[in-house]
Amino acid sequence: MRGPDRRELNGRVLVTRNELARISGEREHTLYKWWAARARNGHPDGITLDGRLYVDEQQWLEWRAGHSAYRRVLDGRVVVSRTELARVTGQPISTLAQWYGERAHNGHPEGIKLGRQLYVDEQQWHAWHREHTAALKAGLSEIDRGGDPDELLTISQAARLLGYADTSTLTSYRGRGQFVEPDHTEELPSARPRRYWKRRTLWAFADQRTWSRPLDRPAGVPGVGGT
Numbered sequence: 381m382r383g384p385d386r387r388e389l390n391g392r393v394l395v396t397r398n399e400l401a402r403i404s405g406e407r408e409h410t411l412y413k414w415w416a417a418r419a420r421n422g423h424p425d426g427i428t429l430d431g432r433l434y435v436d437e438q439q440w441l442e443w444r445a446g447h448s449a450y451r452r453v454l455d456g457r458v459v460v461s462r463t464e465l466a467r468v469t470g471q472p473i474s475t476l477a478q479w480y481g482e483r484a485h486n487g488h489p490e491g492i493k494l495g496r497q498l499y500v501d502e503q504q505w506h507a508w509h510r511e512h513t514a515a516l517k518a519g520l521s522e523i524d525r526g527g528d529p530d531e532l533l534t535i536s537q538a539a540r541l542l543g544y545a546d547t548s549t550l551t552s553y554r555g556r557g558q559f560v561e562p563d564h565t566e567e568l569p570s571a572r573p574r575r576y577w578k579r580r581t582l583w584a585f586a587d588q589r590t591w592s593r594p595l596d597r598p599a600g601v602p603g604v605g606g607t
Contacts, residue, residue: 387434394427394434404444414447420494422453452499459492459499469509479512486512523586532564532576541582560585 385399397415401408414423424439447453450464462476479488480498489504521543539547553559560582562575 384430384432386437387429389427389429393437394429395437395440396432396434400435400440420454421447422456423447449497451502452494454492454494454499458502459494460502460505461497461499465500465505488512523583525583527579529578529580529583531579533579533582535575535577538577538582541579542586 385396385402387394395403397408397411400406400411404411414421415426417423418425422443424435424443426433426435428434443453450461450467452459462473462480465471465476466473479486480491480500482488483490487508489500489508491498491500493499523543524541533541535547535550539545539550542550544550550559560577563578563581564576565573566576568574
């Protein structure tokens with residue numbers, strides 16, 4: 381133990397804000413703001429000894445591990461920002477924002493505004509996302525699984541394999557960067573490229589695909605559903 385910034389009480393190590401700043405690298409002003417908002421963010425309570433405020437070091441370190449600008453503890457619940465959801469799911473922030481904007485139609489959990497940041501309950505969101513993804517997959521077109529896995533198919537043949545009526549859907553996917561790159565490209569006499577995809581490539585695309593039509597969007601609302 382060293383100096384008045386660290387005390388031991390009933391087997392617990394207690395530290396002052398000054399000591400927390402030293403061991404965490406945070407500014408004392410930031411630590412004070414967290415302390416002042418403890419009723420909202422779950423910050424550990426403190427104890428005053430000899431006129432100085434201390435907190436349990438282990439409790440604070442555990443709290444800090446789950447508390448950041450992107451993850452907060454609120455009334456015992458972990459709430460997360462859109463940035464954190466993008467990090468853990470790999471979804472683009474634009475898609476997450478779209479889902480939230482359509483929450484009246486798709487059941488997305490309501491958000492909680494803390495300062496300038498919007499958060500959602502982590503457990504509620506992941507439960508919703510599992511159901512949302514399952515619903516999207518249920519609406520996917522039927523896939524033709526027959527034939528030689530290494531046979532090269534034109535875009536028209538690829539569209540039929542994936543259950544689309546014509547090539548417009550795949551052309552749209554390609555324009556949005558949502559379709560796989562061709563396995564082979566040849567240049568026609570007109571100098572235009574003709575692209576080919578192996579069946580196995582198309583099957584792999586179908587297996588990871590989670591969109592077909594905007595199932596969570598009511599008729600007349602523009603945009604593209606799915607992930």
